Amino acid sequence: MNLTAAQAIAQGLSRDGGLLTPASFPKLTGEMLKDLCRKDYAGRAAAVMGLYLEEFSETELTDYAAKAYGAGKFEHPDVAPVVPLDAKTDVLELWHGPTCAFKDMALQMLPHLLTASLRKNKEERTACILVATSGDTGKGALEGFKDVDGTRILVFYPQNGVSAMQRLQMTTQEGGNVGVCAVQGNFDDAQSGVKALFSDPALREELNGKGCFFSSANSINWGRVLPQIAYYISAYCDLVNRGRIAMGETINVCVPTGNFGNILAAYYAKNMGLPLGKLVCASNRNNVLTDFITTGIYDRNRPFHATISPSMDILISSNLERLLYALTGQDDAQVKDYMEQLAGVGHYAVAADLLEKLQVHFDAGFCSDEAAKIAIGAVYREKDYLMDPHTAVAYHVLEDYRRRTGDETVTLLVSTASPFKFCDSVLEALGVTQQAEGLAILDQLTQVSGRPTPRPLAGLAGKAVRFTQVVPKEKMRAAVLEMLP
Numbered sequence: 029m030n031l032t033a034a035q036a037i038a039q040g041l042s043r044d045g046g047l048l049t050p051a052s053f054p055k056l057t058g059e060m061l062k063d064l065c066r067k068d069y070a071g072r073a074a075a076v077m078g079l080y081l082e083e084f085s086e087t088e089l090t091d092y093a094a095k096a097y098g099a100g101k102f103e104h105p106d107v108a109p110v111v112p113l114d115a116k117t118d119v120l121e122l123w124h125g126p127t128c129a130f131k132d133m134a135l136q137m138l139p140h141l142l143t144a145s146l147r148k149n150k151e152e153r154t155a156c157i158l159v160a161t162s163g164d165t166g167k168g169a170l171e172g173f174k175d176v177d178g179t180r181i182l183v184f185y186p187q188n189g190v191s192a193m194q195r196l197q198m199t200t201q202e203g204g205n206v207g208v209c210a211v212q213g214n215f216d217d218a219q220s221g222v223k224a225l226f227s228d229p230a231l232r233e234e235l236n237g238k239g240c241f242f243s244s245a246n247s248i249n250w251g252r253v254l255p256q257i258a259y260y261i262s263a264y265c266d267l268v269n270r271g272r273i274a275m276g277e278t279i280n281v282c283v284p285t286g287n288f289g290n291i292l293a294a295y296y297a298k299n300m301g302l303p304l305g306k307l308v309c310a311s312n313r314n315n316v317l318t319d320f321i322t323t324g325i326y327d328r329n330r331p332f333h334a335t336i337s338p339s340m341d342i343l344i345s346s347n348l349e350r351l352l353y354a355l356t357g358q359d360d361a362q363v364k365d366y367m368e369q370l371a372g373v374g375h376y377a378v379a380a381d382l383l384e385k386l387q388v389h390f391d392a393g394f395c396s397d398e399a400a401k402i403a404i405g406a407v408y409r410e411k412d413y414l415m416d417p418h419t420a421v422a423y424h425v426l427e428d429y430r431r432r433t434g435d436e437t438v439t440l441l442v443s444t445a446s447p448f449k450f451c452d453s454v455l456e457a458l459g460v461t462q463q464a465e466g467l468a469i470l471d472q473l474t475q476v477s478g479r480p481t482p483r484p485l486a487g488l489a490g491k492a493v494r495f496t497q498v499v500p501k502e503k504m505r506a507a508v509l510e511m512l513p
C-alpha cells in the first residue's frame with residue numbers, strides 16, 4: 029500500500045509489520061552537490077530531506093533543522109565534524125548531540141517531522157511512541173520527545189544489556205510524557221516484544237479507545253533513516269571543501285553496525301548519486317551481518333554475546349529488510365518470504381545473483397572485544413585520537429579490509445559514540461586498571477586523556493533516578509497500558 033511520507037512517519041511501521049520505504053529515490057546531481065557544499069549542516073539536512081518530503085515546505089524543514097541542529101543542541105559548531113585521522117582516513121563524528129551518540133542526528137529531527145506529520149494528517153490522537161533500545165536509541169528518543177505535545181514515549185531496554193552510563197542516562201530522564209522500563213532479556217527480546225505490541229490488533233483497539241495510537245522512534249521508522257542520509261552527503265562536502273578529495277572522487281565508508289540503519293543511509297546516499305565506493309559493515313562478536321554479507325546466509329541461531337560495544341549487540345538487524353527490498357528490485361513477496369523464514373526457523377539464504385549485487389556495494393568484517401581495546405590504545409598513542417569501543421570496531425575492520433583487499437581509497441570512519449559513554453572499557457584500553465567509582469570515572473578519563481567530559485554526561489551528577497521498573501517480556505503489554513494517559 030502507498031502512503032504519503034507524513035503518514036509513513038506518523039505510523040512508523042506498516043500494518044502488516046513490514047518496513048516502510050520510499051517508492052523511489054531522488055537523484056543528487058553534481059550541481060545540487062556543489063550547492064550543498066556552500067551550506068552549513070542544518071542547511072544541508074533541510075535540503076536533502078526536502079528531496080524526499082514533498083508535503084513539507086522548505087520553510088518548515090529549514091525551521092526544524094535549525095531547531096534540531098542549532099546551538100544549544102549540539103556541542104560542535106559543525107554538528108557532525110569530519111576529523112582527519114591519517115593519510116587515507118577521516119573520522120565522521122556523529123556524537124556531539126545531547127546524548128553523546130549518533131542517534132541524536134536523527135532523533136533530534138524526528139519529533140519535528142512526527143508532530144508536523146500528525147498535523148498534516150489531521151491526527152488528533154496522542155502518538156504513543158514505543159522504543160526498544162540497545163542503549164543509545166532510548167536516551168536519544170527520550171531527549172527528542174520529552175514534553176513534546178501530542179506524544180508519550182515509553183522505552184524498553186534489556187535489563188543487563190546496557191552500559192552503566194546508558195542506564196543512568198535513561199533512568200534519570202526528565203519530562204512529563206516519558207516512561208522507561210527494563211526488560212528481562214537481551215535487545216532482541218525487547219525489540220521483538222515491541223514489534224509484537226505494534227501488530228497486536230486488540231491492543232491497538234484499546235489504545236484507540238484512550239485516544240492514542242502507536243508510533244515508533246526506532247530505525248524501523250523512515251523518519252529515523254532519512255536524516256541520516258544527510259550526514260553522509262554533508263561529510264562528502266566537508267572533504268571537498270577541505271581539499272581532501274576532488275569533487276566527484278569516490279570515497280569508501282566504514283560503519284559500526286547493529287540494526288543496519290546507519291549503513292543503510294549510506295547506501296541510500298550512494299543510490300542518490302553520492303560518489304561512495306565500498307560500504308564496509310563492521311560488527312562486533314555478534315557477527316551475523318559479516319556472515320550474511322560474505323555468504324548470503326542470514327542465520328540468527330547462534331549465541332548472543334554481551335560485548336563492550338553494546339549498541340551493536342544485535343542478532344536481528346531490522347533494516348536489512350529495506351536493503352533486500354532495494355536489491356530485489358522491490359520484490360515485496362520475496363522479501364516477505366525471507367522475513368518469514370527469519371521469524372520462523374531463524375535463517376534464510378538469498379539467491380546467488382542477489383548476493384552478487386550485495387557484494388558490489390558492501391564488504392564486511394568483525395572485531396573481538398580484545399581487538400577493539402587494542403585499537404583504542406594504538407590509535408590513541410599513535411594518532412592522538414580517542415575512540416569509543418563502537419568506533420574501534422569499525423577501525424579494526426577497516427584495517428583488516430585494507431590489508432585483505434589492498435583498497436587504499438580515502439575512507440570515512442564513522443564514529444558513533446563519545447568515548448566518555450564507555451569510560452570503563454576505554455580506560456582499560458589505555459592501560460588504567462584502577463578505575464574510579466560511579467560518575468567520578470568521567471573525571472578520571474578527562475585526566476588520563478586530556479579531553480573534556482561532554483556537558484550532557486557531566487550533568488548526570490546529582491540527577492535523581494526516576495525509573496526502576498523491571499518486567500519479564502510477557503509483561504511489556506501491561507507496562508504500556510499503565511503509562512497511557
Ligand SMILES: *Cc1c(COP(=O)(O)O)cnc(C)c1O
Pocket residue numbers: 129130131164165247284285286287288289290291339340418444445
Ligand atoms: C545504534 C548504534 C550503533 C548501530 O547503529 P545501527 O544503525 O543500528 O546499525 C552503533 N554504534 C552506536 C554507538 C550506536 O548507538
